[in-house]
Amino acid sequence: MKIKTARLINELRVLFFKHIQNMQGELHYETFLETFLFETKDLLGMEEVMFFKFDEWKQQFYKETSTGCFHDYNMQVPVQEYIEMILKEQKDDRDVTVSMQQEVKDFQTVIPLWDNGKVIGLTAFKERKNGSLTSLTPEEGAAFSKEFTTILKAALSISKISDEERRYKQLFKVTEKFHSSMNMDAVLGEIISTLHTVYPTFDYYLLLSHDNDSHENLPIKDLEYDSENVAALKAYVNGSIQFEDHSSENHSILYAPLKGKQGVYGVLQVIAPNTLVFPENEIEFISLLANTAGSALENAQLYQQSKRLVSDLQLINETSQHLNSNLRLSETMEYMKQKIIKSFHADQTGFILLHPGDKVSLLTGSSEFFDSEEASMYISFLKGKIDVDKESLFIGDLSIHCPNENVKYHSLMAVPMMESNDVKGFAVILHKEAYFFSFEMFKLLQSLIHHSSLAMANSMLREELEKMVITDHLTRLYSRSYLDDKMSQSMEEDEEGTFIMIDLDNFKRVNDTYGHQVGDDILIQVADLIQHNIRDTDIGARWGGEELAIYLPRVPLESGVRIAERVKDKVWEKSNPRVTISCGVSCWSKEHLDNMKEVVKRADEALYIAKNSGKNKVHVHGVL
Structure with missing residues (x-):
């Protein structure tokens, strides 16, 4: 090997180890590649050095880094034809040569980067007059090419190890945070924070399947079942990672299910810009993060459900005890009204008694709204439903059921008040906003009214008995x-x-x-x-x-x-x-x-x- 070639190879090695020393072991491949190409350009006296990365899924090359202005070389036919020629001539990384016999769009030399028997990239060199590479013999060119690709592979390997170490340290930290919090907002916020740290150039959204109230400053969308986003729905239904590539927008999207032991709670959408295929080396980390987050979300949700259940049981117990303390009917209903408004944030609360002959009356504690003409439509609708079905009603948008009516209160929940299997009336709560009440609220209202019906019936019977004592049975005047x-x-x-x-x-x-x-x-x-x-x-x-x-x-x-x-x-x-x-x-x-x-x-x-x-x-x- 000539002294010149040995010097070039030695200089390449010096550049590599100098860069490693400067980065203190934390090598970022993209940063290293750009810097290394610039230093190689200066070392070899090149006009421009460009690196093409192979997209294995698309089976195409695309330009990743260049020392000059980005000319329109991306997947040009001459480049592609030249690459195909190299792939035919070279079967593995032991057969690395520098091609100097054919120019490709002003690039005199192209060095393929092999990895496990596959070409994963190409480095193209555009030389000045009397270029240093074109003057090498085939043997010298092969030696230089082999050393160059060895350095790139070593940098890529170190970078992968460095990136994985950094990411898994971050994953360990975030896992600790996940399992130290039982707050769903905190878990969701930590997911986004981690992605910001690890992938600052990526965009991400959380597509959630459950009811979500506020989640301030978090990129959250509802996971809509009638959505055209087939990949997101498929990830949610199948519980597996899905991909979407948008060549027109030059980005790739990954959908990772947030999966726990009992089900899938949403989908993490990660958008990788400026790439036609999602980076394969990022998939495993994002998948682990999504799975960890899914388990944490499940734990937080179960914790919140248990807290809500305890709170609901306390409400029912307190209400039952209070109602069974021989209250007068007016006090009983006023107490119920206050509890319902506080627990369900209802706009209107009504307690309707049913009488023979389609007559109805309001119990004390009903909102004034139910004594108005406007309320007759709601009462008539509910009476017709409950009289026939004797079942509770949970309606997200009443305007769907009454399309010809001017519906002011869209959300509705109604529970019949039963006595010996007979419907004596019903409790109803309304809210102006459609789909305001959750199904958990509906179950709580059912339980609350069922536990309270006996106390309300006892209050009515007690007052009826008291009235009989102080009332003349014939005239119904007082005694x-x-x-x-x-x-x-x-x-x-x-x-x-x-x-x-x-x-x-x-x-x-x-x-x-x-x-x-x-x-x-x-x-x-x-x-x-x-x-x-x-x-x-x-x-x-x-x-x-x-x-x-x-x-x-x-x-x-x-x-x-x-x-x-x-x-x-x-x-x-x-x-x-x-x-x-x-x-x-x-x-x-x-x-x-x-x-x-x-x-x-x-x-x-x-x-x-x-x-x-x-x-x-x-x-x-x-x-x-």
Whole structure:
């Protein structure tokens, strides 16, 4: 071997070891290749040195690095033809030669880079006049070529080891972080952070299959099942890595499933720019990262599910205990309403009771919305469904089910309130946003209502029993004892009040003429008219026999007289058979010493005067 050739080879070795020393063992192949080509260019006095990398999947070469401007040499026909000639002539890396007999697009020399019997790259040299390579003999050229390719292979091998060590250190660190956190956002964030560190030039997205709420600042997309992205769906369904190459956009995409033991939780999309095939040496690391992340996601999700389950059980237990503490119905329903709003973030909450004859009523605790005309569409829809199916309803978008209606609240959940296998009503919650409620929320609402139905039924029965005790069974007015209690309480707490004593005129004649059954019906008619002409805070009662009474707390005498006149007139107008009533009115106030007995006595005396002065009259007594 000539001294010149030996010197060139020695200089190449010096360049290689100098670069290794500068990089302190952490060799990056792309950086080394670019630097090494520039140094080789200077060493050999070349005009330009270019490296072509072989795409094994496409079976084509593409330009990776050049010391000059990137001319349009990429996969040109002359280059490809020349490469095919080399591949025919050379069968393995022991048969390495420098070709100088044929020029290829101004490149006088091309050195193939072999690895395990395959050409993985080509280095093309464009020489100046009197170039150093073209002056070598074939034997000298073969020696130089062999040394050059040995250095490139050594650099590639060291680079792979260095990259793998760095990546697996990173993988070890991220695995520790994965399994030290039970927060899904933290796990997802760590995936992206690791990819940023290892592949700063790549783009990545997380395609998640589960419900995700916020995930701020993370590149997350929903994994849509009707998507045209077949590769992503295939990765999710099959649980295997998929690839997509986009020659028009000059990038390659890898889809790695985030797979745990119980299933696949999403897909990691990694986009490698400026390449027509995804780098094979990166696939294993990304696959390991995705599998580790999948296990961590599964653990975090199971942890979150267990926390949610414990929270749900606590909610049901607390609610059941609270509802079974002999609360009044109004307190029971108000408590339920607050719990539902807090747990489900509902816009509207309703508790609907079903009655014979398609009648419905609202329980205390329902949102005001359900007492509006706008709510009738929702109630009618739910009643029709629950009456027939007796099943809970979970609807993501009500507008799909009611296309002809103006739907304000799209998300809906409704659970029937059962008693002895009979539907007594249903609880419903609404939200304006479509698909707002999750299926876990639906299951929780079902459990909550089922556990609460008995307590609500008990509250209703208890109040019905209490009402029976204080209510006259015929007229459904309050009993005299209840009126006495409330009137006594009012005289202690209020400033004034009015008492009205009522008697049906000639009631004996009604009984004798029409019979006692009609007489009872007349009493019921008068009682209903009284109820419809007084406030909820006023008290209508059956005093005894055909005598009725009204107590008006905090109402002055003048207003009380007007109410008595109104009731008297309504009885005359609407009773059938027509009857009349007589009324005696009295009042009390804090300005004068008084007691209930005296107030009642004055009203009774006024009634006596009304009946003896022609009946169908209102008489006032006790103007102080």
